[in-house]
Amino acid sequence: MAHQTETHDDWDDALVPEERGRTSRPEPAYPVEVALAAVAGRWTTLVLRKLMHGPHSFGSLRERLPEISAKVPTERLRVLERRGLVAHDRLAGFPVRTRYQLTPAGAALRPLLIELYRTGAALTAADAGGPPARTQAALSGRSGSPGK
């Protein structure tokens, strides 16, 4: 394997397929950060999951998530809206009813939620199945030049 003069920042094409992914800091435009920002925050994935089933009203969401406080769904929904992941409309008439639903962009988060579940389940299984994975013994003790 050829190593260059200095940097061997070998960018993995699977992890960083584009040029804009080659950042050395967590800038907001970095795609991974964008996706994380979309699902970040307590209750966010649960709200999204509910909305994946279809539209929900404000109270309807709170019913399904009983332990959520008053402010949180408001905050979450507002952020999700600002990001274009959720939209709402008001069904006027009686006691005002608002309907929240995912936009196409929001619906696009579905594969990510599935992958999050899958990964988390796998990690949990690994926890129970095997030991803490102290791979120390598997490490080779090469003490060559530090490289840089």
Add this chain to the structure above:
Amino acid sequence: MAHQTETHDDWDDALVPEERGRTSRPEPAYPVEVALAAVAGRWTTLVLRKLMHGPHSFGSLRERLPEISAKVPTERLRVLERRGLVAHDRLAGFPVRTRYQLTPAGAALRPLLIELYRTGAALTAADAGGPPARTQAALSGRSGSPGK
């Protein structure tokens, strides 16, 4: 479609394939939360990405992530270790050198990182391509019984 007496919490099998996924709060054992916890925190995904390429020393990591402060990588690495995602061994001898590398469990995060990038890139593209997605106009005005 059969609806039961009260709850029509139709659980999407893709989103919630198992019984333990049927939670109404963000409990730590909920797989999605497990996965999110693994990649949560500033710089975490970047650290993981570096380690995906292979082992790194403490200083090596800081070199690659210049703007990271001293405490953060320590904290991140410790947390990742506690979760069994990273392991380290010390290459004794001269100025002590420590080698961090992913455990098999840590390497299992790779698909998630890829999916995060993919999703984030898609969201960004949607941002640039289309308007803020005020789908209000696209919402159908069904004013039937709220269901519950």
Add this chain to the structure above:
DNA sequence: CGGAATCCTATCGGATACTG
């Protein structure tokens, strides 16, 4: 070189109370 300890600040999450 590789950390641990300490301090400080910004932000988040939650509870409560009030408004449209």
Add this chain to the structure above:
DNA sequence: CAGTATCCGATAGGATTCCG
């Protein structure tokens, strides 16, 4: 019913300093 406004405690992140 559907929010908004305010307060507050907990925590995360960053800088700095010191120790193995």
